[in-house]
Amino acid sequence: MTNEIDISILLAGVIAGAAPIVLASLGETVTEKAGLINLSLDGSILLSAMAAFAVALETGSLIAGFFSGAVIGATVAATVAFFSIYLRQSQVAVGFVLTLMTRDLAYFLGNSYSRVPGPQVSPLPIPLLKDIPFFGTVFFSHNLTVYTSLLLIAFCWWYIYRTRAGLELRAVGEHPEAAYSRGISPKKIQMLYAACGGCLVGLAGASFSLCTKPGWGRPQGAEGTGWIALAIVIFGGWHPVKAAAGAYLFSFLQVLGIYLQGIFPSVPAQVFQVAPFPLMIFTLLLMYLAQKESVRMWAENKVWMKAVLKFFSGTAPGALGRAYRQD
């Protein structure tokens, strides 16, 4: 039944469906690179999705919608950062409370926008490029949100690993005390990148309600994405490109799930949604094992095992989750 055309359309679907997850994973990667865990992802995606839809509907402007989504995302992330950095409360606690609170706030405030038709991003195939066989369909037949998500992968990588500001960002995440002694202010850097990461998370929410799953409702369809993005950041070893690859893998599994459901009709689609989480635990386990001397000795003359361990040898930013104290 499947032929060439079907595969390119399938891959195009994977790339389009993954766009919000890529945005959220990139945002969280940036925040965690600075040493801060923003656990509020799931709720803040929903709240920004709601805000973006409501604003776009009221003003008739999609740009205003995306902008308000980004602002909401940045505000929630900055709240986590502020509580952690300046009020010295547990990041995990604040992030967790916020994820529950913002989700409920989204449902509450969005009640009157439920199941209302609204504006959505229109497709924008790129002329000429879209006519390239196969690749044209896969990469250049989308809308602006998807192109943005593709460009941001490269931009984040370049920014984090190839610029002076990115070096400072990583320094703060690895060792804030050392960064401080080199004249960098960890508190300001963490606040800044929490907000930047939050911005991307907010854009992820906005692209849900204005593009991937247009409209608002309870449930919206974006539920659980935040947790998936958190899992993908770990799976990607805190590397933006690997994280994006993880997002595409997940999107691929989801698309595959639709096909698989035809083969196993008794398994509900939601079960396939679970896949990232065992993978996340497995990744963390392998990362821990890869650091152990005994495991490395054991894998020494097994080429395949060595490759697996090398792939998973990414480590978390040194100061991740540990708030910087300037005493």
Added chain:
Amino acid sequence: MKTFFRHFAEIAVMLAAVFAFTTLILEISGASAMEAYYHIFRGSLGSWVRLGHVIKAWIPMTLCSCGLLCTFRIGLWNIGVEGQMMMGAVFTTYLLRLGAGSNMPVLFLIFAFIAGAAGGGLWAWIAGLLKTKGGVNEIFAGLGMNFVAQGIVLWLIFGLWKRPGIASMSGTELFPPELWLSHLTAVRFSPAALLLALLAVVLTALMLRYTHIGLNLRAIGSNPRAAYLLGLKPGRYILLAMLFAGGLAGIAGTIQVSDVYHRLLPAISSNYGYLSLLVVMLSDYNIRVIPAVAFFFACLNVGSIQLPMMLQLDSSLSGVIQGVLVLATLAVQAWKSEVRN
């Protein structure tokens, strides 16, 4: 007396802040705030039947909170409590399905409780092992296991245990009434379940305060390195605390299945596991405060069910109030420690 007043002032300031925020939110959504509060109050404490519903929500939250107190004491963020509750419910459903049609329903109910505790305990134990042996942070392990548990519940409802005819989100088939926990007719909650929750509060309080286990949990939680040098084995106590928390969460799951819904549902945990984390934080990790806070949360949850019917508002207002309360508490605590320094 002075400290009492200061404490009182703190709570008053916090409540005023939360009240102001919630009122603002209500005004934004175009509703009358006073009317909303009135309906929440009437919907939760307005009649004996409603109070019975509140107690039904209070029981699982209190059970989970007691367990969470132990894991918090040793310094663990047992976010997996939600999945532990679900696995308790799954194990219970398995046993009650066996018990359907037997002539010893009480025996099967008792075993269902044991199975529930075992299911929750197993899930927590895996997360504990991942932490102690695998170096996996308990938050990520717990979160992952929550979603796996949710997947198992869905798979069972739509696959193995689906209703004859059509499988749906409304859950598995109802158990025969002899496998339900018996109710007091006037208030419609199970005295056995209530007793169990009260017992859990008392036992947790006694254990944490008067036994070596409680002391050691605190010692490891506040300084794992020093505790290790003293000869305590943190790994063993981590597993113990996780087993205890998971067991209690599992029993909460058992009660959700056998007493509240009489079947397995996709949303069997009703978010009570996650809410219990908020309850414990808001109680400032104090067992004497937990039952009261859990009761307040239960009132909000049950009362807000009235909002969609009466005022066309979403019932999630309760979650907003609960979240803002905890945030305000965290801010007040920060301010307090700032003043102290």
